[in-house]
Amino acid sequence: MKQKQKLILFLIAFISLSAYSQNIIRGVITEKSTGNPIPGVNVVIKGTSNGAVSDFDGNYTIEASIGETLVFSYIGFKNLEVVISESTLNIALEEDAATLDEVVIIGYGSASVKDLTGAIEKVTTEDFNPGAITSPEQLITGKTAGVNVIPPSGQPGQGGTISIRGGNSSLSANNSPLVVIDGVPIDQGTTGGNGVAALNSINPNDIESFVVLKDASSTAIYGSRASAGVILITTKSGNLSSPFKVQINTTGSIGMVQRTNDVLNAEQYRQVAVNSQNASLIVPLLGNIDTDWQDEIFQEALGTDSNITLTQGFGSTSYRVSLGYTTQEGLVKTSKFERSSASINLLQKLFDNSLSIDLNLRGALTQDDFANGGALGSASQFDPTQSVFSGSEEFGGYWEWLQPDGTPQPLSPRNPVALLQLLSNTAETERALGNIKFDYNAPFLEGLNANINLGFDYNEVNGVTNTPASSAAGFFSQGSVGDYGSIRRSTLIDAFLNYKKDIESLRSSIELTAGHTFQKFYRKNFNSNTPTVGTSVENSFETQNALESYVTRLRYSYDSRYLLTASYRSDGSSRFSEDNRWGNFFAGALAWNISEENFLKDSNTVSNLKLRLGYGQTGQQEIGVDFGYLPVYVNGADNQQYQLGNTFYNTVRPQGFDENIKWEESETYNIGLDYGFLNDRISGSIEYFTRETNDVLNLIPIPSGTNLTNQLTTNIGDLENSGFEFTITSDIIRKKDFNWNLSFNASYLTNKILKLNIVDDPSFIGVPTGFITGGIGNTVQIHRVGSPQRSFLLFKQVYDTDGRPLEGVYEDLNNDGVIDSGDLYVSENPAADYLFGLSSSASYKNWDLSFTMRASLGNYVYNNVASSTGNEFGLHSLGSNRNVHVSILETGFRNNQLLSDYYLEDASFLKMDNITLGYNFKDILKDDNIGLRLQLTMQNVFTITGYNGIDPEISGGIDNNFFPRPRNIVFGANMNF
Incomplete structure (x- = not known):
């Protein structure tokens, strides 16, 4: 009995000691050179899969026993193993130049x-x-x-x-x-x-x-x-050594209008109307109200964005699951965007980590409420002396231009508020995207890796438009409901082998990659319109295409000083005929790691210096049509129907084609210098490139009778692009409590058209592009040999001695005594000559402040809002008054001067995109595993520009009732536990 008692007492003591030996080990992980905390460091008990990760402030907590060994690892720092001797263990990691190469x-x-x-x-x-x-x-x-x-x-x-x-x-x-x-x-x-x-x-x-x-x-x-x-x-993916973690991010925002189109207010409008050439038509129609129509259609835009993420690792398995919900109102009333999203990442290691299976799945459901685009133009043109509401119940109670019989003026602008409130356009988009990768390191041959990637992308849109008969916009059609949508899907199969071998005797390493990839695309568009009275009209179109490719690449390194990369890809596209289906694309690059040479290897000043030379061929098969090389038949237009009894049928007609259509091909040369000083406290690169594209596809007129169309897209052009790039990043201050990093980049870019015809034709002026409003078929841009793409083609305006433009007076540039198309000249283009970016991030203890700024120089914008309405002719048309652009006060133009370079403006700008102030709270609930950060951000802070429109950043260079970008104030909170 005593023996049993002793045994029981011994077991109790042993269990107690064992339990007692399991301690909560905690500490702070910092950077040895600066004392700064390091977040995201992996802490693992050696020989096990038990681990933890340091938080925002470098704090970690792990359950371990005295005498066990902790392994600390983080990219860019040397691994450190420490035997646990006490419950508090602060760690300082040392930078590792060998692993700094991310x-x-x-x-x-x-x-x-x-x-x-x-x-x-x-x-x-x-x-x-x-x-x-x-x-x-x-x-x-x-x-x-x-x-x-x-x-x-x-x-x-x-x-x-x-x-x-x-x-x-x-x-x-x-x-x-x-x-x-x-x-x-x-x-x-x-x-x-x-x-x-x-x-x-x-x-x-x-x-x-x-x-x-x-x-x-x-x-x-x-x-x-x-x-x-x-x-x-x-x-993002999970971490094999991560304990269970939850991250919650949420933001709330409010967006405000910065600037609106500069049109006449009610008082200015009345003054201009009284003095105009059509005063007898305009004045009797003036109202006695002062309405700012743009103010009536804009709103303060509220938005929220919330996300929750769960992650955990189990040694050989990890997962990451995230859920998100975003809602964002637009500046224009009735516009809104909602997105619900989910993603999952699973990583599984098998066979002693020889096989990795990585699964990524993400899906989203978005709901768009589109504001009627016509409301923007109508708000700029609607008579500011009229009221929003009419006082009657007709047309939704909104004031409209009416004919004597009480029906709407058919060609007058519509009440912009009515366009927003009575008409609707909503769409729902379902999106799924994912892939599964199998990555296998062959045990029978070290360095051999096999990779298979299976992926898909599915996108379906379903939308509904509604134009009620009770609205002025739907009066003549007696209303209608429309359905529209699209389905787009693609599937991908990649299979690759990779072999890497270090040959120590030759101080060399070699890596070979070879594989096959196949991707297939399917696209379908459909729409229907069902009027209240009449026959429903339905249209649909579906197509598909595929790409098959064979890929090889060689990477060679000698003594980490001399590097070579060479690749070859053979692409087959179903968009081209069998004679032109396959394209071959070669590339090669050399690099010299100068900093690895003996005369720099031990330098305390130069930490990185690498010279790079590169050449490559690339292609373009996104030509807009999938079967442009085939003779096909398409449905004729609705006004080309034929009648059989009481039914009308669409005709079918042959479509023009080019059986020899082929790839666009580009050749690019690049030279670059990467640099780093003072252990990369200062780093960056300098680049020069030039690219020439041959067999460029262009839409050109062709002689009648030579094809089934009078215009054909075919390979006839050559283009040239070149430029310089410069980047520099510096840790200006790196202290324990204060850090400041500054990054700057600059680019100089040029482009020029070298060829536009199969044969040289001095009489060929180029291909007009850049359609504008204010007339029928007017363009203000051109593709012309010797000039940049989309260069502006305009008349040179003549001014009086006071700097006032003279209506209809332009310079006779060819000196033939006549002002005609021969006097149009190429003047500037929408593309910027110089682009700059500046980013700054600074932290002091728990506070941090960051901002991003951009500048663009040499980009031009044609102000179509001013050119189409800034004249007396625009004050009255077809029985209704219309507002005009404020430029009429300067020009006094009576008629449209659409092709005057007076409306072409230098749109160079300096923008502060965002500025953020944040604070990291420590010791929340006295638990080192909980982190909380609050931040306040302002987006679109300011814009400095000489451009007179809403925004100088206009894609394509033509400003026509642009949907303004908001200035957002955003409050955010991030929490981890």
Whole structure:
């Protein structure tokens, strides 16, 4: 009995001691050189999968026993192993120059920064722009040299426009960069031609990084779709050693109108009307009200964005799940955007980590309420002396221009408030995007890796328009309901082998990549219109295309000093005939790591110096049609129907075609110098590039009878783009309590058209483009040999001695005594000559302050709002009065002067995109595992410009009733526990 008692007492003591030996180990992880806390450090008990991650302030907590060993690891720092001797263990990590070369995702692989040979730039979560971000491209605005992100208009939920190195690689095909999300190329048809419209269904909170491939030596691996550059987006994933964590982010915003179209107020309008040539028609129709119609259609736009993320790792398995909800009102009443999103990432390691299975799935449901676009123009033109409401119940109670019989004037502007409140246009978009990657490291041959990537992208839009018969806009059609939509889907299969071998005896390393990729696209558009009285009209169109490619790449390094990259891609596109179906794209790049040479290797000043030379061929197959090489029949227009009995049938007609249509091909040369000083406290790069595009597709007139059309898109042009880029980043101050980082980038970009005809024809003036309002078929831009794309073609205005423009008086530039089309001259273009970006981030203890600014020099905008309405002719038309642009007070123009360069304005600008003040709270609830950050952001802070319109940043260079961008004030809170 005593023996049993002793045994029980021994077991109790042993268990107690064991329990007692399990301590809560805590501490702070800092940077050894500065004392700054390091968030996100992995802390693992050696020999186990038990671990933790440091928080915003470097704090960590882990349950471990005295005598066990903790392993601390973080990218850019040396791993550190420490034996636990007490419950408080503060750690200082030392920078590791060998691991500071961050791994960067490149096409079909990855590489360290040190081994890169191309012009590649990475922007991560730490650098993203803050604020009310609804579309991912807004995260990198102003962050990268040579990358111009024109923000979306004020229509909520819309994407902006991205161009890389000018983006002028084509005249008629897609000029947007290829966007690849987690290895899945997004259908450039889906993007609507601007490269990013499809991204508005991707939750920005799920994005980890953007990698921009700028030169052809790095983009050629994507061959047929890479002429305008490539953007690789990597989304966030779980961490194998992460404990269960919850992150909650929420923001609330309010947006305000900065500027409206400068039109006459009621008092000015009455004065101009009385003195006008048509005073007898205008004055009797004047009202006695003072209405600011633009003020009536705009509102303060409220928005919210909330996200919750769950992550956890189990040693060989991790997951990340996120849910998001965004709602954003537009500045124009009745416009609104809502998005509900969800994503899941699962990572599984098998067979002693030889096999990795990475699953990414994300979906979104967006609801758009589109404001009637006609309300913007109507608010600028509607008579400011009339009231919003009529006092009667007709036409929804809104005041309208009526005929003597009480029916609406058919060609008069409509009450802008009525257009918003009585007409509707809503759409629902379902988006699903995902992929699964199998990555296998072969155990039988070290360095051999097999990778299979299966991906899909599905996008479905369903919209409804409603124009009630009770509205003035729907009176003559007796109202209608319309349905419209589209389905776009793509599937992807990638299969690649990668072999990497270090040959120590030769001080060399070699990496070979080879693979096959196939992607298929399907697109369908449909619409119908059902009038209250009459027959429903339905139209639909569906098409498909596919790409098949074979890819190889060689990467070689000698002694980490001399680097070589060579790649080849063979692309087959179903958009071309069998004779022109396959295109071959080569690329090569050399790099010299000068800082690895003996005379610099031990330098305390120069930490990085690398010279890069690159050449590459890329293509363009986004030509707008899938079967342009085939003779096909299409439905005729509605006014070309034939009658059989009481039924009308659409005709069918042959469509023009070019059986020899082929790729656009580009050749690009790049030279770059990467530099870093003082352990990369100062770093950056200098680049020069030149790109020539051949066989450019262009729409040209053709002789009658030679085809089934009078205009045909065919390969006849050559283009040239070139430029310089400069970036510099500096940790100006790096102290324990105070840090300040400043980044600056600058770009100089030019483009020129070299050829537009199959044969030289001195009489060929070029291809008109840039349609404007104020007349029928008027254009103000042209593609002309020797000039930049979309150059403005206008008359040179003559002014009197007081600087006042003389109506209808232009310079006779060809000195023939007659003012005609021969006197139109090329004057400027919409593309900026210089682009600048400046970003600053500073922190003092728990406070931080950051901002981003941009500047654009040499971009011009044609003010079509002023040119189409800034004259007396616009005061009255077809029985109704109309407001006009305030420029009439300066010009006194009686009639339209649409082709006068008086309306062409220098739209150079300096913008502060955002400024953010934040505070990190410590010791919330006395628990080191809980972090809280509050921040206040202002977006679109100010714009300094000489342009007289609403906004100088107009994609395409023609300002015509632009949907204004809001100034947002955003309050945000981020919490981790």
